Amino acid sequence: MALNYEKLMGLKRSGDRFTYTDLHTMLYAVGVGMSRDPYDENELAYTYERTKLKTVPSMASVLTRVPLLKDCGYDYTKVVHGEQRLTLFRPLEPEGELIADSRVVEAYDKGPGKGAVIYTEIAARSAKDGKPVFTNVSTTFARGDGGFGGPNGSGPEPHKLPDRKPDLSVPLETRKDQALLYRLSGDRNPLHADPELAKRVGFPVPILHGLCTYGTTCRAVLQSVCKYDHTKITGFDVRFSSPVYPGETIITDIWQDGKIVSFRARLKERDVTVINNGKCTLS
Secondary structure, eight states: OOOOHHHHHTOEEEEEEEEEOHHHHHHHHHHTTTTSSTTOHHHHHHHOTTSSOOOOGGGGGTSOOOOTTTTSSSOGGGEEEEEEEEEESSOOOSSEEEEEEEEEEEEEEOOTTTOEEEEEEEEEEETTTOOEEEEEEEEEEETTOOOSSOOOOOOSOOOOOOSSOOSEEEEEEOOTTHHHHHGGGSOOOGGGTOHHHHHHTTOSSOOOOHHHHHHHHHHHHHHHTSTTOGGGEEEEEEEEOSOOOTTOEEEEEEEEETTEEEEEEEESSSSOEEEEEEEEEEO
16 A cells, blocks of 8 residues: 555544653653663652652653554555654653644655655643643654655755854763663564564664654753753754664764754764754753
8 A cells, every 4th residue: 555645644633642650751761871870869860759750851752652654555664763853832740641632744755766754743732731741743754655646845944053063062872772671661663672673674783763862862961951950941853864773872962052952963983973953942
């Protein structure tokens, strides 16, 4: 079954409910590398419920997993995550119930052999008071599905990084078992766990989830610019450019211009940029 533009643009869901607890909040924080030093009080505030837990803002990316594009017609084996954009209307609570509405925003046809780009949006509100909590916009690049008859567009322009040396760079190591830990937050794609499958699709080992790299860069901004104040981050947008192998060191280069923090992430072990055009908006 191939992609169909009219069917794709008609995909939407409303009223999906999701409940999460402090266990999910702590597991996510550990999954993106918090509390490698278990005595660091700043990070312990995210991983130990001694007082009200702080929440890593990027956790919003895993709280509302909606199967909006399931059976939409694309070749799942050739799909990659292109971009992730988050808008937070208030800080995440350490536990709660969310109601999510989701839709396909747009789909662009790059032509036969060039793939398709699909933009989806998930808007989450609190089940307790009905007020908005966050909106996630994701870009899916379906490499095997160009030529389906949709418009030939490119979507919003990516955030432009400043033309100067970074103001600071934050290196954060990942663990060899980090993908196995992070997948417990909900993404059970075997590409991140099965060595044989990874080799069949061209990787020497299972790769780290793109959203784990996303969360790691959020952690870098959180600890360096925000001094561990999670309430300061109201937006977090990235463009994914290359996979990370668990065990590699992610170096986040950061530029701060008032309430806009620009960033990119590269690897210490390889000359590869893994996240580009990053934009963090501060309150």
